[in-house]
Amino acid sequence: MSQAVTIVVVSGDDASKVELETALRPHYPEIPVVDLGGRTVREAGEMPEIAESDFLWFLTPDSRPEPDCLDELLDAIGETESIAAVGPKLICSGRIVSAGVSTTAAGERFNPVGSGEIDQGQRDSQIETLGLDLPGLLMATTELERIGAPSRVLGPAYSGLEYSRRLRDLGARVLLAPRGRMEISAASAARLGSSPHPPRSKSQIRTEQRYRLSLAGQGLVSLFCLLALGHLGRVIGGLLSNNFRPAGWHLGALIGLPADVSTTAPLRRANARRNRVARRSNTGHVAALYADDEELAVQRRTMSGESDDSRPAEVPTGGPDADAELNPVGDTEEAIDSFSRLEISGGSSLLRAPLTYVVLAAVVMSGVISFRLFGPGHLDGGALGSTDIGFGEIVDRLLGRHLDVSTGAAVPADPYHLVLGVLSLLFFGHVDVMVRSLLLAAPILAAITAYAGAGSVLARRWVRGFAALLWIASPLFTAALSDGRLGVILVWICAPLAVLTLRRSLTTGSIAAAAGTGLLLFVITAGIPLLLLVTVLGTAVLLVAGRGLRHLWLLAPTVFLGWPWLWAVVREPGTLLTMPGQTTATESAPTYLLAVGFPAPLDMSWLTKLISDLGFGGVSAGTLELWAPVLMLPMLILAFFTLIEARLELSRLTWAVGLYVGGLILAAIQVHLPAETGPFHLIASYPAAGLTLVSLGSILLLSLGADRTVGRRPGRSRDAGSSSAKSAAKGASAASGRLPMRGLVGLVTVAAIGLIAIGAVRAASSPEAVTATSDGNVPALAADRAAGETQARTLRLDNVDGEVLATLIASADGTVLGTSTVTSAETVGGWPWQRRPLPITSDRVLVAQAASALSADDAGDLGSILGELGVDFVLVGPDAGSLTNSVSVSEGLLPVGPTSSGQLWRVDKPYSGRFLIRDAEGQVSTAAMKGTTATVPAGQEGRTLTIADAAHGITASIDGEPLPQPKPGEEAWASEFDLPAAGGTVEISLNSPLYPIGVIVGWVLGLLSLIVAIPFGRAGNVTRKTGREEQQA
Amino acid sequence: MKHQRSIVTFTAIAVPGVLVAMTSFLTPLTPGTLDRSPEQVRMPTADTRAVCPGPLLTAGEAEGTDAEFVDDSKVSTRLVSASAPIGAADGSTSSARLQVADLGGSIDFDNPSGQGFVSGDDNIDSTKLVTGFARPGAPALTTGLETVEGSSGDLTGLATLTCAQASSSFRIVAGSGATGSNSQLLLSNPGDVPVQAKVALMTPGGESAEPTELSIKAGQQRAVPLGGLAGGAEALAVDVTVDGGVLAGSVQETILDGLKPQGIDLAAGGAGADRQQVLTGLSGKDARVRVANPSSDLAEVSLKAYGPDGEIDIPRSSMTVVGRGVAEADLGDLDATSLVIESSQRVQAGAFIGKDGEKGAADFGSIPSTDSLAETQILALPRTGESSLNLSPGQGHVQVQGMLDDGTLTDPQSIDLNPTGTTVLNPSDVSEEPVRALVLKGSQASGSQADGVHATLVVSTEDGISTVVPAPAPAGVAYRDIRLG
Incomplete structure (x- = not known):
């Protein structure tokens, strides 16, 4: 009995339909091929081929059924009434691809056939599965009206499953006809595996999502939330583990979730209708056919193991492939060295590590300079201000624009305060303990980070220790420690780390390193605002030089976390010249002192007194001025010799000289530019920015010089292999000729210790040092x-x-929070060559x-x-x-x-404070305040609420309606509002409500960059390759 | 680049070298941290109160709250009070209400505000309180001038004093504890509550002793004989600090050399201690300068003198003053000289000029330090002798208006200042009619050898010589220096 079968293909493309017809003609000459693409079910039903057929056979353009496939299918479908659809085994190059598929309860596709199973009849018995893949599915035509056409929004992986689900929901069965076999292309076969984890492509995540949404009935909302949270979690997980590509896919899926919900809505409606017809309310009828999660996990393991290995595993036989060998020919010493450093270098005692000595020097330095920090009470003085504040005040200041100093001002918080707040979190909100710990630990931390940072440029450990010692001996740093300039201290700790991460970003192209550099640059900008220009310039240069768009991450954290301050900087550019913290009138140093790194002239009267106390007679302070060149002489000589040293790498030399000269010019300009005012002085910009660059450049130069003086460098140089004998000879002569240079390096070390000593004594005798005190302001x-x-x-x-x-x-006032770089800069105005107090x-x-x-x-x-x-x-x-x-x-x-x-x-007045109610006759009374709400009793007409605060942007409202201002045009410094006669509760707000929201959004984005910057996790190379394969399929 | 290494090396050595040489050594640029001047604030108007001490106390009357005054018919004590028109904030011009009353007693007269008022040269026999009442926006430009003139007897001479305003601390560089000198410190309390005063004397040898504490009842005047406190000290300066109120103080000094009267003088506190003091009007014989050093360290003081034609040489060009002490230097005979005193510490200076009279008698007058001329100040003129107004060297010009008997002001006259010497002006040249007071406007003047321009009027009669300084600018006119932190 010949049944009328019509082949249905959904390709939308005539060429492939014709190709299919041609391929099928030899075996199935009379079967019409119909393309249902784009038609509704009713239209399809009216087509003559469909209307007159008994069965529909769904094929894809690349399916090639075997000659007896159709007969087997017809036999199978005719066996029982309950069978609504049957399908053949799908074969690809001799191996079974799909013989009935299922899903887990959560909706992930499970294909019990592993990849590469040769058909030996092992699947012939397991014929009842949850569903079949669509290629080769044979179905009675009458079912078309009951269940409709296969959905096109689900991909090839799920369309068959979903179609089979519809049939099962109606109580019918879907069976595999094991003796029917159909060949499909490798590309289609690749898509019919189990659902892989981690996902291999964006489309896979989307189709899975759509499938699950299409099946959701009552639980749509919970499924939606589950999917959204799941994607969000995977996005963050991807960022944390440095898998940016899958994180991007999940983000795309998250964004597309609402669209998917609407796309699968017709499927859900149809699903619900069928459930109503069948009077079913759960999925119990298919529960037995679901796959276990363990089975899926096993399948996934076999899948990922195979995809990694592009070549079949082979036993290493020492064949022509050198990489397969266990012991490569090459630098044996290096290999052994990298294999077990502990055994080769011999003697890993702490005393032989130069870092120990540097840390020891840092500890001594910290003790001598900061011993005054021990004591009860809180810290006060210098450029620090009083640390007697609580964490809540910091958060209030960061989230609001109101600065309560003097008559009040509306300025955003400095990034400096954000850094202080975040650091205080580590100490449970105790600002005072945090500042003390920071000041005490700063030399040690700076030494360690300098040692680490020097490692990116220099190889020898003793030279790295030398660089670290010079770094903490810098006069700017010791002055900052005693004066409490936390900004400079933060820069000193973070700058070497920034060098390290920047180099890593440039050499390995890691986004995490770029983000890390950006975060460190934010801390550096918070400490010394003028370095923002250096950051922007550097980012621009890197982008223009084409080093990669990831270098936008250098600026991103600063923009996220400090956007209110940046906006204020744009309007008041002089902010960059000021330093955060209290305003101190330091004398400007002459340029020759700046050239050797001193931010301010030192007075050596203590040394005069010491010398006269020791009985050596009166030495005038003038002669003592010569100490500066004497102490710096070894360093100058070493720098000079380094400059004329011919074998120094040119790029490093250029960097060192460029940093030094740029920093010196910047410092000289800063010293001549007035930046802020004090009560007695017009104060120049503190040259911290220039001197940081000067220190970086000069220390780099001196370390490079010290590096060259100690003979041949270890095997990291590029020409190590070629002329080892020649360089060994050169090195030997170099070592012997450079022995006086070793003495010079030793002298420089002694000079550095002398600098530390001078800084320590200055700290002890300076009147502006930070001390612990219990007195309040x-x-x-x-x-x-x-x-x-x-x-x-x-x-x-x-x-x-x-x-x-x-x-x-x-x-x-007087506290750490009571300063703002913006208000300090607003007191001075004028063009750079004529800045005057306003x-x-x-x-x-x-x-x-x-x-x-x-x-x-x-x-x-x-x-x-x-x-x-x-x-x-x-x-x-x-x-x-x-x-x-x-x-x-x-x-x-x-x-x-x-x-x-x-x-x-x-x-002596009857009213108090700054919230006053004035009536028409001039009587003044205090407004009863509760938090930011003032309770105004009923009274006469014509009363005004005066808030004696010079911050602009203060608004008052009763019941949501803002109060009018009595003289809107007049420029009064205090805010005044008309009060109604009935009184009421007035809500006073000091800044617009959008500002805290914006700040918090910035913090969230900043937290995101912190997550991106975490350097652990896969670099992402593997997923990139397989992802491309997926997209080609 | 081909020669990059050489270029880099050259840059590394040359750029810092050139930069350091240019900015530090060859042409040192002005650094960015500079001193700045304080904010200058004009205060709201307030009443002007001055106390004129009244007739001289002769020796024999010890301190006591109700001293009896000796009535020597040959000594006349007179008071001139004046209230000059001044511009108000609303643009109008008027003079303030002027009241003269006994200290702690009845009102002599109360002249309402108008277009200017000058009283006659009235005889007084007690301490008088001269009050100018300011209205909001309209300052009180008032002053009182006491003239004591003796033509015979022990008290021959001339003493004129611009009546002093009350304050809570002041220093008077006058008085002496030497034999023959009778110096009395007169403290008057114009307020309503008794006050405590602490009087400290500075002598050439430092501070004399512990400060004397005394209390003065409301509306009373007490006299403190300085000879008793610092006997033997040739030169004195008196430091008074008041607790609980304000006092007006003046030092009355009469000198007798045996039977020959050597002069009378009334002195009041001048401008406060500063690193630079300017005295002008040193025009007489035996000029002396006295410098008081209120700090505890030794002060080195340098002196420069400018005559009518330029800088002149004086016998002493520097002095050393002990801590909490005074030092005096003789400068010989001077004519219309201004003296600039500079020191590294804050000092206060005063000068003395002398005149020979008949039969061996002499007179002297004291010149207190003054503030530089403010926008508007008033100087009442004594109705005796010849006066000449001395202005210290400066640039620009000082505007002078004379006040006539009916209180009106003459047209302003611009007096160009001599940048290197003292400018001398005769008040009678201002107008043909008799001028009773001068209104000085110094907004267009600035000092050339020192800060600001200072003015002093030197009056000399047959027997006497004395000086008058302008009354301090009233509240609402003068600026005060405040540092805002």
Whole structure:
């Protein structure tokens, strides 16, 4: 009985259909081939070939069934009523590819046939599987109306499975007809394996996702979340393990998830309809046919083992392939050396490691310079400021734009504060402990990182130790340690690491190294802002020189983590010239001192005193000025000899000289550019940026010179193999001729130790050093008021050399958080060749008026002017002499008494702090504050809420409606708002609500770059290759 | 590059060398860290209060809160008060209300604000409080001038004093503890509460003794004889600090050489101690300069003198002053000389000029240090003798307006300053009618040999010589220096 069979092919391409027809004509001459691409089921049903056929045979353009395949299939399908579809064994070059497939309960494809199984009848008994692959599936035509056409959105791996699922959902069976065999192409065969893990291509992830979504019924939402979280987790996992390609695929799948949900919606609807028809609510009918996860894992293991091995495994026989040999011919010593370093180098005692001595010197240096850090209380002084703050204040400062110093300012936090905050996390939020630990550990950390960084350029350990010693002996570093310039200290620790990771990025092309360099450059920019220009310049040069787009990672962390500050820098470029931390008026060093690395002139009066104490008679300070060249003389001579040394590698020499000269020019320019103002000085830019480059360049030069003085270098040089005898001879003569140079290197080491000693003594005698103290900036009474609800301020008057110094102290003044590079830069304006202090703003004029009124006798009632400033207390520093008398005469002050910080007066006014309610007659009262909400009682019309804060961008609103400002055009420094007569609760916000969100988004992206920068995990070479194969298939 | 190595080596040696040579040695560029001047703040207006000490106390009246005054008919004590029109913040011009009252007692007269007012040369017999009431935006440009003139007897001579304003600490470089000199420190309390004063004397040998503490009741004047505190000291300076209020202080000095009167003088505190002091108006015989050093270290002081035609030589060009002490130097006879005193430490200076009278009598006058001329200052003129206004060397010009009897101001006159010498102006040249006070405007003037331009009026009669300094600029006119941290 001849059944009418129609071959259905979905190719959309006439050429392949014709090819199939041609291929099938010899065996199946009368069977029409129909292309159903693009037609609906109804249209298909109306086609004459379909309408008149009994069975449909689904083929792909590359399928070549065996002559008796169709008969076997027809026999199999005719056996029982319940069989709705049958399919042949799919063969490819003699090996079974697919003979019935299944999935796990989660929906991953499981093909029980491993790759390369020769057909020996082992699959003939297992004929009942969950589904069959679509090529070769024979089905009764009547089913077409019941279940529709195979889905095209699922790939070849899942379309057959899904189609078979439909049949099974209707209660029918899908069977393998083991005696039917069909040949398919290798490309199709490659797609019909089990679901591989890790995934081999993007399409695989997407089709799997679609299959699972198409089967989801009730649990669509939970499946959606599961898939989304799964992809997210794999993205992060991929970044962590440096597999960027699969991470990208999962990211693409995650983004495409909603699209996939909508694409598979028709399938789900149909699925739901069938379930309703069959009155079924679960998948129990197919549960037995699911594969176990263990079975899938076994299949995956066999799959991955084979794909790695592009050639069949062979026993190494010493044949022509040299790589297969166990013992390669070559540098035996190197091989043995790399195999077991411990046995060859002999004597791995710690005393023979130069790092030990450098760390020892660093420990001694740290002890001598920073011994004053031990003590109760908190740190204060120098360029550091008081560390008496809590972690919550740091977070508040980072997430908001309001800086509570003096009359208030709206500036973003410096990246310096972010670095401090992150470092404090390591110490559970104790800023003080963190700063102390950092200052004490800094020389040791800097020595270790310098040793590691020098390893990327120099090979010999003693030279690396020499470089590390020079690095920590640098006068800029010792000055920063004693003054508490945390920025310079961070740069000193991170700069050698940045050199290391940058070299790794340039040589190995690793994205992780580029991201790591970017993070380190962010810390460096946080420490010394002017190095941002160097970063930008370097990135631009690297990109223009075509070293790879990954070098954008050099800038990315700075942009993510510091975008508010960068935006402020764009508007106020002078910010780059300032240094984070307190403003200290250091004298500018003359250029000859800058050339040898000193940031400020040192006064050697201590040495004069020491010499005269020792009884050697009076030595004038002028003669002692000569110490600088004497100490530096060995270094200058070594540098000179290095420069004229002909055998130095040219690129390294250029780098060293370029860094040194560039840094010197930069430092010289910085020293002549005023950057910020202090009460008594117009302060030049601290030359830290230039001197960092100078140190890098000069230490590189000196180390290269030291490297060359010690004879032949070990076998890492490129011409080691060729003329070993010649270079050995050269080396021997070099060693003998360079013995005086060894003495020079030793002298340089001694000079470096001398530099450390000078830095240590300077730390002991400097008045601006950081010390541990328990005294607060203001007396406790005033400090409580400042931190309390009303946030009242204190006006502090000091008598400095006969002049009155007035400081308005708010809660953050004098602390580590109370500085901003942007506000420091805003006080100086003008073109670089004529920078002058800008005139003070009206709020500062008010402060000066208050101070002059207090310091003059008979100046009238000061309560109003102090109330306008939000000042509750007046403090006169100790040793103020007549100033105390003048203040005591002033009206409107009530004496509180002497405190540890000086004499304290309270301002005699009925209101307190900076949140004031003024009514139309001029009566002032304090607004009751709770956090940032002010409760305003009902009162008369015409009241205004005055916030004595000079920060712009303060808004107040009642019930969400912003309050109007009484004089919108007028430039008053304080913020004023009209209050309704009914009063209410006023919400005061100091910055726009989008700002903290933006900052947190930046932090998340910064965390992402940290994950990218982690250097562990596969480099990703393997997946790249197989991925390409997948995409070709 | 072919010669890259040579280029690099050359750069490494040459660039630092050239840079260092150029910026450090050949033409050292101005470094970026410079001193800057303080912020200058103009304070809101406040009342001007000055206390005129009243008739001289003669020896024999010890300190006491109710001293009896000797009425010597040959000594007349007179007070001139003036209130000059000054521009207000709203653009109008008016003079402040002026009140003269007894210290702690009744009001003599109260003249409302108008277009200027000058009182007559009224005789007084007690301490007077001269108050100018400022209104918001309109400062009180007022002053009081006390003239003591003796034509016979022990108190022959002339003493004029611009009445001193009350403050909480001041220093008067005047007085002497030598025999023949009767120096009294007069402290007046114009406030409502009693105050504590601490009086310390600086002598050529350093600080004399522990400071004397005394209290002065509200509205009272106390006299402290300095001879008792520092007997034998040739030259003195008096340091007064006040606790709990303000005091106005002046030093009254009368010298007798046997039976011959050697002069009377009233001195008040001048400008505060500074590293540079300018005294002008040294025009007389036996000029002396006295420098007080309030710090505890030794001070080296250099002197430079500028006559009407330029710099002149003086017998002493430098002095050394002990810590917490004074030193005096004789400068011989000078004519219209300005003296610039410079030191590395803060010092305060005063000068003395003398005049010979009849029959061996003599008189002397003291010149206190002054602040440089502010935007507007008033100087009342004594109605006796001949006056000449001395201005220290400077650039630009000083505007002078004379105040006539009816209180109006004459047209402003520009006095060009002599950059190398003292400028002398006769007040009667300002107008044909008698000028009773001068309003000096120094905004267009700047000092050439020193900071700022200083002015002093030298008055000499037949028997006496004395000086008058302009009243300090009223609150709301002068700028105060404040450092903002």
